[in-house]
Amino acid sequence: MPVKEFKLPDVGEGVAEGELVTWLVAPGDRVEEDQAVAEVETDKALVEVPSRYDGTVEELFVEEGEIVPVGDVIISFRVGEDGDGGGTEGEATGEPTGDSDAGATESATGASAEAESEADAEEPATPSGRTFAPPSARRLARELGVDIAAVDGSGPGGRISEADVRAHAEDDGDSDDGPSVKSASDAPDPKPAPTPTDSGSSGRKSAVKKRGGSGAGSGSEAAATASTGAAAPGPAGRETTLATPATRKVARELGVDIDDVPTDETRDGEAFVTGEDVRAYAEAPESAGEAAEASADASAPEPKSVDVSTSADAAGATGASPASESVSTDETVPYRGVRRTIGKQMERSKYTAPHVTHHDTVAVDALVEAREELKPRAEEQGVNLTYMPFVMKAIVAGLKEYPSLNSELREDEEEIVLKGDYNLGIAVATDAGLMVPVVENVDEKGLFELAEEVRDLASRARERELKPAEMKGGTFSITNFGAIGGEYATPIINYPETAILGLGAIEERPVARDGEVVAAPTLPLSLSIDHRVIDGAVAAEFANTVMEHLEHPLLLLTH
Structure with missing residues (x-):
């Protein structure tokens, strides 16, 4: 399929630049002509930038919060000449859309009729019209095997949140028509779909999250570390890291250097970090510390009463200060838009x-x-x-x-x-x-x-x-x-x-x-x-x- 690059148009009256505030699509998403793909802030106005093509998002060239001159390329699409609009999201990205086993074993020359019918039965129909969802919600939908277009959004203008995606996946899991998906409280370490073969990805760089056994282990290992009170994984210290703009935004908000986030996933030989990896890395030390404190409290006898003056004296004797244990209440607000x-x-x-x-x-x-x-x-x-x-x-x-x-x-x-x-x-x-x-x-x-x-x-x-x-x-x-x-x-x-x-x-x-x-x-x-x-x-x-x-x-x- 040919790749078409899309430049930031003049979204105002001769403005020279704009700030890309929010991506409304992610790599691998199907888009239609005139569908909004991004929100751009310019001259005190927030405007939506529509796509000029029917196709699949190939790559995002600009991160959220970045100032972009008018005329710079911000996104590219794969545009098919014949029947492009008829493919499903899974067919466009090379990812399985129905049963994971059938999708992983399906070859380039076709699959068995039974596997095809099973995949078609499990993939929900895509309703017409625009779908408004941030990249994080779209990524979660792909991980849970949910058609983002079938999710009912609870946000302004029908915008879909991650909670909406999880609720939709849980509803589907309760029925007999689709794969069983539990909520985060029921299954803190769900096993994702297996990584498709090289032939399934057509040899191109996929922007869809692919996590195998080792990738899933990173999340479970973090949970295990927190539960046992073991030390959090140290910084990776890479020089180059691949990540989507949404993931980099999460890293900035949490104050995490994305090159330090451990990951077992790679893309084209380079480490690929997801938002979950960033959150796990940011939360691991705190969780481990809390688990260690909880373990120590459980093993110690519960005192019948506490003398405040005695506790203060003990803190002074050990050199500890109650103020030193307090958590900062400062809040950081992005200076943008x-x-x-x-x-x-x-x-x-x-x-x-x-x-x-x-x-x-x-x-x-x-x-x-x-x-x-x-x-x-x-x-x-x-x-x-x-x-x-x-x-x-x-x-x-x-x-x-x-x-x-x-x-x-x-x-x-x-x-x-x-x-x-x-x-x-x-x-x-x-x-x-x-x-x-x-x-x-x-x-x-x-x-x-x-x-x-x-x-x-x-x-x-x-x-x-x-x-x-x-x-x-x-x-x-x-x-x-x-x-x-x-x-x-x-x-x-x-x-x-x-x-x-x-x-x-x-x-x-x-x-x-x-x-x-x-x-x-x-x-x-x-x-x-x-x-x-x-x-x-x-x-x-x-x-x-x-x-x-x-x-x-x-x-x-x-x-």
């Missing part, structure tokens, strides 16, 4: 544009009353009217009067571009980080229309459903830290824009009126500007214009 994108953008902005922040507070009695009067009318149209549309309109009024705040500095061309459009970015806090969807042509839209569009964009931002184009083209940004109770801040400009306005919480605060101090609803404002383009006096005048329109909301009708 949206968080790294935000970090790079903020770093570029902060160290490129000299920031100055102007603070002020505006009394908004009339604004509060205007919103209360309009809320019933908005609710009749199914709109939740917030203060944001009023602020957006007031900002547009200020930008029209002071266009330097609606600009971009192009240093290479040595020019300042005063934008003719009024596209306002609204910062939205999500579980994945800060998203800034853009509301275009704010000057041409009414309050209700703006309220509905902001709600829709914010909702889809939290669900990670925004398109890259919906976070492009902003000319000025707004961040509402007052939503969580803040008052003033120093927001960082969304470069290459030149200004951003931060909104505090609208609360009653002391206000001086006619010589008396009264309580009135006020809105704190924090305006950050790029001092290379905007002078402090201009920033203050812009803020005054915005505040004037918020103090007298009827002025918004003139824009």
Whole structure:
């Protein structure tokens, strides 16, 4: 079969690179044209990359978490010219799909009718449509002889987890139609299918896990070591190790050097490590230590009571410290995806544009009353009217009067571009980080229309459903830290824009009126500007214009 290489396409508006966050397929998987094969993070958006081919995944060239330039090869497929779509996963990879004995003895020229019928009976039918599962779940499915496409996913969008695969395998094991598969609690050391012969693999490098008696022994030996309290196996210290991207990710998360992980499995003469090998190596020392402690406790007589002071004295006499036995509670979180994108953008902005922040507070009695009067009318149209549309309109009024705040500095061309459009970015806090969807042509839209569009964009931002184009083209940004109770801040400009306005919480605060101090609803404002383009006096005048329109909301009708 011919091998087709697939390059990372332009998944945004002319982006130069993206981070491959998650592989949705693994080597040996069957894919169809337009099926998603990977998730790529670019410019604060998570997008799925679809396949251009019908075929079988041959090799993954990029590891999860790696930054990939657009146009680089990320994956290859084996594409058959005739009848490629009709083969099963096992036929494409050379692995047995039904009875292990029949699959291992089947030759290249064909097998007996009895073995073929048995294999066909035991292989579940593959339902149509896409199958979303991480490489670890797909690998486990192959090890347990489960058709990944037949598994019901419990994750978002039907995504399949390792637990789903095990549950499906256990259900099949309870029936008489397929091989008996026990859960991990019932059988901690299941025997995997035997390694196929060289003729069965067609002489190519297989990316499907193949474990024979010695390979299975590595897992059982680890369990035996833990149960007896013997020492864990030492590091292998190899110079070269073959492993899938998912396995390398597991090694990184567990802080394990993959070249040190013992394994009896090889591919093309090189050591091949699986995720189970990595986990066993990482857990072996701790398990052995726990087993030794348990054995010692079992052999020692149980004391009737414990004197805390005596225990402390004994610890001091032996030189042991209770603190030295405590386990670190530090947690390591990967710095990648949206968080790294935000970090790079903020770093570029902060160290490129000299920031100055102007603070002020505006009394908004009339604004509060205007919103209360309009809320019933908005609710009749199914709109939740917030203060944001009023602020957006007031900002547009200020930008029209002071266009330097609606600009971009192009240093290479040595020019300042005063934008003719009024596209306002609204910062939205999500579980994945800060998203800034853009509301275009704010000057041409009414309050209700703006309220509905902001709600829709914010909702889809939290669900990670925004398109890259919906976070492009902003000319000025707004961040509402007052939503969580803040008052003033120093927001960082969304470069290459030149200004951003931060909104505090609208609360009653002391206000001086006619010589008396009264309580009135006020809105704190924090305006950050790029001092290379905007002078402090201009920033203050812009803020005054915005505040004037918020103090007298009827002025918004003139824009």
